Amino acid sequence: MRGGLTFKLSVLLACIGVLASGATGYYAYHANRAMLVNEAQRSLLTSTELLGQRIAFSIDDAASDVLVLATMPSAVSVAQTDDGLVASAGRERLAQVYSSFMLHHPEYLQIRLIARHHHGLEVIRFDRDKDGIVRVEGNDLQEKGQFPYVFETLAFSPGRIYTSSIMVNHEYGTHAAQGKPTLRLGTPVADANGTVVGVVVIDIDLDDMLKRLQSDLPSDYRVYLANEWGDFLVHPDASKTFGFDRGRRVLMQDSFPVTKPLFEHTQSEVLANGLARPRQAAGQVLAFVRRPFGGAEGNRFIVLGLAKPLEDVLAGANQLGTRIIRMVLVFSALSVLLAILFARAVTKPLHLLAYAATHLFAEHAMNTLPLKRTDEIGVLARCFDRLRREIREQMDVLHSKQSELTHLATHDMLTGLPNRMLFMQKLESSIDEAKRRREGLAVLFVDLDRFKQINDQFGHSVGDKVLVTIAGRLRDVLYSADVVARLGGDEFVVLIEGPRAAQVTPATAARILEALNETLVIDGHSMTVGASIGISEFPHDSGNAEELLLNADAAMYAAKSGGRCAYLRYRDLLEARLDEQADGAEKAAKNGFARARAAENAADGASESAVEGREAEPTA
Incomplete structure (x- = not known):
């Protein structure tokens, strides 16, 4: 009742009555004041x-x-x-x-x-x-x-x-x-x-x-x-x-x-x-x-x-003001009473419509609608019934369209694979789950080696068909629990979760390389694509989704620069860099020792020459 239409309408009508009587009293009071002052001035x-x-x-x-x-x-x-x-x-x-x-x-x-x-x-x-x-x-x-x-x-x-x-x-x-x-x-x-x-x-x-x-x-x-x-x-x-x-x-x-x-x-x-x-x-x-x-x-x-x-001068107006206040209070109370009665009479059929609206798809609620009334309420009830049926039909269509839009927003339109946004959401949730279970996961960054040449030679239509075929081969070689997504262009990424991530990752990478190295026949054209793969692992390489993806990308570029159709783990990349730094330091130490020996020999030769010179001076 407090927040309902009856209450609000009662308050509105009561306020109108109170304001009307109050405004009339206020105007009468101030008009009387002005009249008394004008009369006093005259x-x-x-x-x-x-x-x-x-x-x-x-x-x-x-x-x-x-x-x-x-x-x-x-x-x-x-x-x-x-x-x-x-x-x-x-x-x-x-x-x-x-x-x-x-x-x-x-x-x-x-x-x-x-x-x-x-x-x-x-x-x-x-x-x-x-x-x-x-x-x-x-x-x-x-x-x-x-x-x-x-x-x-x-x-x-x-x-x-x-x-x-x-x-x-x-x-x-x-x-x-x-x-x-x-x-x-x-x-x-x-x-x-x-x-x-x-x-x-x-x-x-x-x-x-x-x-x-x-x-x-x-x-x-x-x-x-x-x-x-x-x-x-x-x-x-x-x-x-x-x-x-x-x-x-x-x-x-x-x-x-x-x-x-x-x-x-x-x-x-x-x-x-x-x-x-x-x-x-x-x-x-x-x-x-x-x-x-x-x-x-x-x-x-x-x-x-x-x-x-x-x-x-205003003494009489003040007395009138007191009487006006009493009159306003009486009329205000009468206005409130009449407003409540009128609001209840007006809003009773509206409550029936409100109940039907809150139980839109309940058949028993529709039975309470005043459909047989000939006034505006009856017209509204019949319109509401037709609207309910149309809403039900439109909602079915809307749910279907919403599912399609959700799929389009989170999947690649060409290959049907999850896109970058959905993959990153999945990766972040997988990291949180892995932290909770104290398990690992692996990210494989797959970049096609010869896709640009194929695209330039045979055109974008053939290139699109190559990408669709590659997506199908990736799904075929992966387990059902693994996630494969297309980041864009010729870049794909694979997520492997669970306790098997560390053991199956190299084998999975090898299967991917083998599948992508097989010859493709597109529109009568034979071609071999190939790929380079970079691997980063949680929690060894990073605990952040963006960093895991960047590390896998870095490992992929290292694999591609070392020779195409290969895969490389990010940890191996770091170890190789550390070994290179150690070898460089050893070679620098050896070069420094040789230079020190040469300097020592040169100093000894200079000393012997000085001695011979001093011995020869008396003879001269």
Whole structure:
């Protein structure tokens, strides 16, 4: 059952059912995730745009307040009045108005009326500290003419609004405003002739304004705000804000590379999420928009962004995923059950065919075939029955052809003798058997002496008939246990096995020579072939099949060179070579002794001549 078709089909159908339900659940789960993320992106983008509009409206409201304060009739007279010791009633009424604005706008850190004369001297100034609103008077009023929000605003025409960059307030003596992110709005104060006599400046607490604007945002939203250069002005991590003020700039386009098009003015809004872009928005869903900042005063803008944790966005998808897993498990179990039932119904007739196939030539197995069925199974069963009969006929033919091919592969086609491959296999197996029984064997290498002349004189047809006749004579003179094979050309080889190998080998070689020296009559032509035989023996000459054949070949060539129609054993060849070497050594020794005697005689003669010479010298 485990390895059968029923099992495999059950597994296949079950897998299809499980995969179908699993794929459906997987697609639904991922589609839901993508839908939730897209919905979260749209929601964040909408919230970001609304927050941007609120910021713009808040700034516009503050600008309206600045214009209201600058156009009050008493503002001109107060700005033009010298800072005498006695404060005018108009100044006090105007101060009460400033105080009321500070009271009703908690995000305002300072409201000031700064006169044009006396280097931009503050005329009216209200600050905010931890205890409430503080009016600065007398000698505590400062000259502000050197600050851009004063000298630039003085150059404006009446009704225009100066908007500063968002920065950290480092002016001395600003009470609670010092060290806070601050946005300054200013507008000129002009008399009836349009002459600018002073400016009204409101400092806005950016943190407080954003907190109020974010009050209705979900608690898990994170707010990011950057200026036109990318410096973070608002960040969930306060240490990353206003980096330019601390000498270490932290840029939005570095923290969120997806926002680069906003600063390059190629896009006005971008979206990113950790599901599609895990590297650019790790674990978050992000929405950023670029909004103009500061009205018509240059190409200034801010980039505002909102982020929401991806985990919160996908919380609903995770719950759906749990339900999908349960649903997939239920449908998978149902699929397995239905697959098993369906597989058994389909494969039952196939089991009958399989049993008949495993008992192909058993008649009782054929009785189980569903031959009478009219469907595809019945057609298959009838085809199988016809195929079985044809296979039986073809197998009989195949066995016959296989026997012929085996014989052709291992026998010489001309003579019918075993060829070299079969002989070497037989020789190797005979050597192993001889080693086991501790017996000997002999190899006779037979080479025809005059076959080439016969072949050249009478042609290849006569030569082939000579080889067939020689093969027949070799079979006739050998025992039935001996093996004769044709190696190729006019070379034959004989294997003699068993304990009689050493005794009968020379006699067998002699019988072969005698048989091959007899005259042959082929196609009316009389001829004598003759042969030379080399003999090698196991284990004396070698224990290897190839070496035995080579040694017999060497002995045959030695026999042929010594005179045709002869045989020679390889051991006799070795002994003859050793004797020749010994005779050569003896002759060399004798020649050396003779040369030594001659040298000695020559030395004696030289000595006698020297003596005679010395005896003759006094006489001279």
